[in-house]
Amino acid sequence: MxxxxxxxxxxxxxxxxxxxxxxxxxxxxxxxxxxxxxxxxxxxxxxxxxxxxxxxxxxxxxxxxxxxxxxxxxxxxxxxxxxxxxxxxxxxxxxxxxxxxxxxxxxxxxxxxxxxxxxxxxxxxxxxxxxxxxxxxxxxxxxxxxxxxxxxxxxxxxxxxxxxxxxxxxxxxxxxxxxxxxxxxxxxxxxxxxxxxxxxxxxxxxRTSGIREVLEPQRALGLIALAVVKLFFCSAWLASEWVDPVFETPGSYSPEQILLSVYGYSFLIYFNFSGYTNLVTGIALLLGFRLPENFNAPYAAHNLKEFWGRWHISLSLFIRDYVYIPLGGNRQGVWRGNLNMLLAMLVSGLWHGASINFIIWGALHGIGLALYKASTYILPQPMRWPGAGLAARLLTFHYVAFAWIFFRSASLDEAVDMLAGIGGLSLDGLFSSTGLLLLVSVLYVAVYPQLLVLLRQFFAATTRLPWQLYPIPLGLFVSLVIFASQSGVPGFIYASF
Incomplete structure (x- = not known):
């Protein structure tokens, strides 16, 4: 190898x-x-x-x-x-x-x-x-x-x-x-x-005492094919068309294009990281191993706490069990619990990289989690008015996307430039062709849970086929995706950590 x-x-x-x-x-x-x-x-x-x-x-x-x-x-x-x-x-x-x-x-x-x-x-x-x-x-x-x-x-x-x-x-x-x-x-x-x-x-x-076997071969091959779509097609296309050019020189783009690139990065990092997880999970299954679940529709979350129960789940649980709880968790009152939560998220940010941007990203999530926890004391029961769930999901998505600006930017100055650019949004710009793409992005987040149900139903149906029938159609499908995608081999963002 x-x-x-x-x-x-x-x-x-x-x-x-x-x-x-x-x-x-x-x-x-x-x-x-x-x-x-x-x-x-x-x-x-x-x-x-x-x-x-x-x-x-x-x-x-x-x-x-x-x-x-x-x-x-x-x-x-x-x-x-x-x-x-x-x-x-x-x-x-x-x-x-x-x-x-x-x-x-x-x-x-x-x-x-x-x-x-x-x-x-x-x-x-x-x-x-x-x-x-x-x-x-x-x-x-x-x-x-x-x-x-x-x-x-x-x-x-x-x-x-x-x-x-x-x-x-x-x-x-x-x-x-x-x-x-x-x-x-x-x-x-x-x-x-x-x-x-x-x-x-x-x-x-x-150290199992039994004989290993390939685990869920249909699911394993399906996960690998899904990873190819996410990494070669979705992630690579978003990076080259929406994200990288704007983050490199935000001053050359309109406020609407800058906001669109922030949406794009929110989708890109999900497709890239979850695609990698799909890939290695499929490889591990083919070798007879099960890896822990790492993603569960994070942009369907209604609040930050739910988001961290769906995003990078293995890291979230690690930070909870080996940082937050040893610090005292929420056993010593609300304020100490919020402080421990903030410290845990700062550790999470610093783990991703040694820069002020990652510290700010971690702090934003720590503060957001503390604010959500405070809101549960004010409103113990979720609001039941029509559209409340959709509004909560959109609010959570935009807060997460805001924090991604610091995560993606190469320096604090670049993050500030991105935020300054977004601050110039106008109604005229929102009615442009770029504004239409912004609307499509928001609609994608809005209908994301329904799309996920359809995708899971399709995936479940394909896994019921005999695994011997998988290689040829999957090979043709993967080849088509690679042919239609950007040239080169996409990198894994989280390999940088």
Whole structure:
């Protein structure tokens, strides 16, 4: 697999804004699971993998070798870091098993994760902040910054390690063998951009005593086909036509076009990330593994709390269980609960990248969640007047879209330029051709739940067909979508994190 995957440079599809997420060193390449090379390689791997179906142990050995080969194909330094990190996690697991529930055990886990994040992702951001603060006080100090490459998958296998070590400390599961732990941390379908796997769920599948089998082959192939549509067609087209040109030079576009690009990015990041999730979920099913659900119609949410129950579900649950609840949750009153919620969302923002924009994005969601919680005290029951549900969904969507401006912009100045441009909206502009596209976008959000029902019914109907009939029509369909889409291999936005 090391020689077969495609290394696609960051293009406008993973634009300057996304590429700037790395603070220590910009990731110049992103492994693509959508390249022809990877497809051919995975087909060969799939054949060899299932020829070993009589031995789960040998299948696991092949999985680990493939996962390490994929990491090494990005850079050998990434592989060395992953190996060293896995060894440290195993040692900390031994400590947690010997001294379960001790405060120093949790402190060691925290030091490991925060130390790695600081060294590889946040060093330049924090050092720059300290130097800026000193400079404002009249002290010109140059602090050292190590030039390091951000190892691929760090943000996800670090979170996986937290799930494992906390579970060991809580005696929720037995200690894993070094091999099983290594595979859990390196499992290639979820290594690059998630989802965030819980240790108890994933390790149970790794060390199963039974014989593995392909899980739901019709659904797996259908998810892969759906991913191709979302990534090659929807995400790539939105990026090139609506989003990237406007975010690069907002001053060259009208207020209506800027607002349209914000709508476009809201759809783009959903299609891109959910498409990637569909892809790796399908791949995992073909290998006999189930990954956690990561999306459930997020733009059908009526409020921010519901949105975070539908968007990046595995990360939302992780932040809740390992950040919000340990901070005290809502056990210490309303104000402390809101503060804990804000801190948890700030952590979520900072996890996405070391920049003020991500911190603002996290703060906006934290404040929005606090305001929603306050509104439930004022209006304990949802409003029942006609159209209330639609109004709530549109309000939630626009708040989320507003926050996406900071998430997507390469700098705070660019985000301010986008907001200033939108501030120039006029009635005349809204009655233009661009205004018509804005109306279509809003209508799409309005009828989104109904479209989703139809899509799920269609998907359920297709999965009832014999899986042997799938490859030829799906192959023709996927080829048609790729032919009709933008040229090149689309990148995964969340691979940048």
């Amino acid at each position: 090391a020689l077969c995957h495609n290394r696609a440079r960051f293009t406008p599809r993973v634009s300057r804004g996304e590429a700037s997420y790395f603070c220590c060193h910009v990731m110049d390449y992103v492994v693509s699971f959508l390249s022809i090379e990877f497809g051919l390689c995975f087909t060969l791997f799939f054949i060899v993998y299932w020829s070993l179906c009589w031995s789960v142990r040998l299948q696991n050995v092949l999985l680990l070798a493939a996962s390490y080969a994929l990491v090494a194909s990005f850079s050998f330094n990434s592989l060395y870091i992953l190996l060293g990190y896995s060894a440290l996690v195993y040692l900390l697991g031994l400590v947690g098993e010997r001294y379960p529930g001790r405060r120093f055990s949790y402190l060691l886990v925290l030091l490991l994760v925060l130390g790695c994040f600081y060294l590889f992702k946040y060093q330049e951001f924090f050092v720059g902040g300290v130097q800026g603060a000193l400079a404002s006080a009249g002290l010109d100090v140059s602090l050292p910054v190590l030039e390091v490459l951000v190892p691929i998958g760090l943000s996800f296998y670090a979170f996986h390690s937290v799930s494992y070590l906390v579970s060991i400390n809580r005696r929720e599961m037995p200690l894993a063998s070094p091999f099983d732990l290594a595979l859990y941390l390196a499992f290639f379908p979820s290594l690059i951009a998630g989802p965030v796997n819980r240790a108890s769920h994933m390790l149970a599948q790794i």
